[in-house]
Amino acid sequence: MNKxxxxxxxxxxxGLAVGYYFxxxxxxxxxxxxxTSSSPAETSDEEVDYHASFxxxxxxxxxxxxxxxxxxxxxxxxxxxxxxxxVHVTKAGVTWGDFFATLPMELNEQCLLTGTGEKFCxxxxxxxxxxxxxxxxxxxxxxxxxxxxxxxxxxxxxDQKPIDLQLQQAVQILIDEGI
Numbered sequence: 001m002n003k004x005x006x007x008x009x010x011x012x013x014x015g016l017a018v019g020y021y022f023x024x025x026x027x028x029x030x031x032x033x034x035x036t037s038s039s040p041a042e043t044s045d046e047e048v049d050y051h052a053s054f055x056x057x058x059x060x061x062x063x064x065x066x067x068x069x070x071x072x073x074x075x076x077x078x079x080x081x082x083x084x085x086x087v088h089v090t091k092a093g094v095t096w097g098d099f100f101a102t103l104p105m106e107l108n109e110q111c112l113l114t115g116t117g118e119k120f121c122x123x124x125x126x127x128x129x130x131x132x133x134x135x136x137x138x139x140x141x142x143x144x145x146x147x148x149x150x151x152x153x154x155x156x157x158x159d160q161k162p163i164d165l166q167l168q169q170a171v172q173i174l175i176d177e178g179i
Contacts, residue, residue, distance in 0.1 A: 050089035052149035053173035057166050058120050059156045074102040085173045089145050097141035109138060120155040128155045134167050150174055
């Protein structure tokens with residue numbers, strides 16, 4: 001009788017383990033349509049010619065990326081000296097996180113460490129916010145860069161009026177460039 005109970009328990013445990021393994025979303029192999037989805041995108045070797053804009057404000061001050069240390073750092077996604085607010089994308093599926101990882105700075109959902117060593121982290125009444133095409137999007141760094149995206153990263157008080165002005169500036173970059 002004890003052998004039968006032991007066999008049943010082993011089979012039951014094995015069945016639960018297999019069910020958990022195949023039923024759990026491990027995050028592997030997610031196929032998404034990057035043009036319409038807000039989910040993370042898969043990268044590919046497909047060549048593209050996308051342009052997007054980005055601005056970063058810290059406590060109301062616009063950060064500039066005119067220093068050559070920021071320019072042409074990747075073949076897949078880069079900024080150039082003539083207009084360092086325009087992101088050039090040459091490989092499909094490159095994310096905003098991929099782009100910022102090429103720059104001599106650090107950025108995650110909570111903190112920005114600038115190329116000059118200044119640190120801005122969400123705490124108290126000051127927060128780091130991410131906007132894509134005018135919409136607040138906290139998981140921006142996982143999103144594929146799309147043609148004509150307009151990105152704003154803003155650190156500071158939660159005051160909508162300055163953010164609205166910053167969002168207008170981010171969109172204006174694309175208009176000024178004829179993108």
